[in-house]
Amino acid sequence: MxxxxxxxxxxxxxxxxIVGGVLQALKTKEFKAFxxxxxxxxxxxxxxxxxxxxxxxxCEDFIRMHxxxxxxxxxxxxxxxxxxxxVRENNADALxxxxxxxxxxxxxxxxxxxxxxxxxxxxxxxxxxITPKPSMILDAGxxxxxxxxxxxxxxxxxxxxxxxxxxxxxxxxxxxxNGEEDSKGNELTKEAFxxxxxxxxxxxxxxxxxxxxxxxxxxxxxxxxGNLVLKASEGVASSISHIxxxxxxxxxxxxLGGLLLKKAFANLKKKVxxxxxGGAPLLGVNKVVIISHGKSxxxxxxxxxxxxxxxxxxxxxxxxxNAFKLKNPN
Numbered sequence: 624m625x626x627x628x629x630x631x632x633x634x635x636x637x638x639x640x641i642v643g644g645v646l647q648a649l650k651t652k653e654f655k656a657f658x659x660x661x662x663x664x665x666x667x668x669x670x671x672x673x674x675x676x677x678x679x680x681x682c683e684d685f686i687r688m689h690x691x692x693x694x695x696x697x698x699x700x701x702x703x704x705x706x707x708x709x710v711r712e713n714n715a716d717a718l719x720x721x722x723x724x725x726x727x728x729x730x731x732x733x734x735x736x737x738x739x740x741x742x743x744x745x746x747x748x749x750x751x752x753i754t755p756k757p758s759m760i761l762d763a764g765x766x767x768x769x770x771x772x773x774x775x776x777x778x779x780x781x782x783x784x785x786x787x788x789x790x791x792x793x794x795x796x797x798x799x800x801n802g803e804e805d806s807k808g809n810e811l812t813k814e815a816f817x818x819x820x821x822x823x824x825x826x827x828x829x830x831x832x833x834x835x836x837x838x839x840x841x842x843x844x845x846x847x848x849g850n851l852v853l854k855a856s857e858g859v860a861s862s863i864s865h866i867x868x869x870x871x872x873x874x875x876x877x878x879l880g881g882l883l884l885k886k887a888f889a890n891l892k893k894k895v896x897x898x899x900x901g902g903a904p905l906l907g908v909n910k911v912v913i914i915s916h917g918k919s920x921x922x923x924x925x926x927x928x929x930x931x932x933x934x935x936x937x938x939x940x941x942x943x944x945n946a947f948k949l950k951n952p953n
Contacts (some may be wrong), residue, residue: 627812627931628715631660631735632685633722635918640666641721644924649676651925652932657715659706660685680705688917690775692725695742696733703727707734708725710910717911717931721919728765730904732911733818738940740947742906743769745777746846746914748853754837759785760799761843763903765849771814774798774843775822780906782824782843787942788904788934791840796822797829799844799852811845819843892941902927904934906943911935 631641642665645656655676658665658810662681669677685702686695695703703722709715720727733743745762750819752758759778762769778796785791798816800808807828808816818827826839831852834842844852900916901923911934 624653625717625932625935626655626657626715626842627717627719627928628657628659628680628706629924629928630685630703630706630718630722630727631658631665631718632682632721633687633917634915635829635865638664638908638917639668639834640921641920641924644919645677645928646670646673647921647925648928649673652929654928654932655707656928657706659702659709663720675821678824679777685750686726688723690723692723694724695730697820699851701726703730704734707731708840708946710912711735716935717913719913719915719924719927721902721924721927721932724914724917727912728905729913729923731908731910735905735908735910735912738909738947739781741774741943743773744905745773745780746838746849747781747906748849748903748905750834750853750897751844752837756837756840758837758839759789759841760834760849760852761841761906762846762849765905766846767845767850769811770810771818772874774815774845775818776907776947777839778819778822778825779841779844780943783943783946784904784906784939785840787939787948789840794824794841794842794903795826795839796824796841797826797833798831799827799842800835800847802828803830803833812853815843833888874888901928901930904930905940906939909940911940 631638633936651847657678657680659680661683662679665679682702682705684700703726706718709720711734714870743766746765747759747761748763749757759781761781780795782794829839902913905912911931913927913931
């Protein structure tokens with residue numbers, strides 16, 4: 624049976640949505656869940672029938688959002704440290720955390736280790752497109768300052784994840800720039816472009832709009848740019864939702880149109896809702912790690928667990944390791 628460690632502490636909305644998401648996932652998938660956090664807060668939320676599949680690993684300390692990621696390296700009794708070590712010691716197969724993302728990245732890198740050939744692990748975020756298949760951005764925030772060779776590594780990891788976990792064939796990778804022409808970009812992207820041309824999956828420079836139009840499957844960029852794109856996209860999706868609701872409620876005709884398009888609006892909301900994607904895998908470390916949004920609701924945690932299970936069953940870490948062996952045969 625697969626085993627997943629979940630850091631229950633430190634999310635924006637407390638432990639209830641985290642535990643709720645775990646319980647919902649257990650109704651659908653068979654796995655063992657290690658709930659790492661304050662037992663006095665967790666236990667009242669778990670009904671008896673779930674206890675054969677759940678083990679509460681008690682620890683009261685956790686890393687607050689305002690604290691430094693480096694604090695987690697010293698606080699061995701914190702929930703994220705304990706959860707990470709469950710994976711490190713092979714007591715769990717994957718880690719899911721909606722807590723302090725910097726702490727999760729730091730501990731995953733240092734305690735679980737990097738895949739051979741990977742200089743910097745990267746956060747891979749799924750983005751909605753006009754096609755049935757989401758695209759992927761990496762890095763989405765782990766590395767704000769990058770060297771050209773890091774972007775090449777992100778491309779290799781993204782292509783491998785798209786094939787092994789997402790099931791994409793003939794993966795197309797683009798480099799985010801301020802234009803599609805080969806000459807576009809800053810010093811970082813121009814140097815990365817020269818290096819990426821050697822890879823058959825590389826399709827050239829792409830613009831921000833290409834993230835959503837389905838022209839490529841993977842978009843590579845530095846973590847600063849990727850995180851800006853991610854946050855801006857979340858803001859646009861939220862704003863459009865509010866605008867649509869306001870327009871629908873503004874008149875009888877609007878409300879009638881809303882009723883007629885209710886299913887279409889529901890499908891649109893599902894496609895742009897971060898909760899439907901669950902979380903972002905941290906690619907480049909030796910074990911499966913899913914970083915969920917701090918404001919994750921139960922649905923987001925449920926989907927993060929499905930994502931973790933899919934990544935484990937797809938042997939994504941081995942796939943990435945093999946991809947780097949091919950890159951560096953010696």
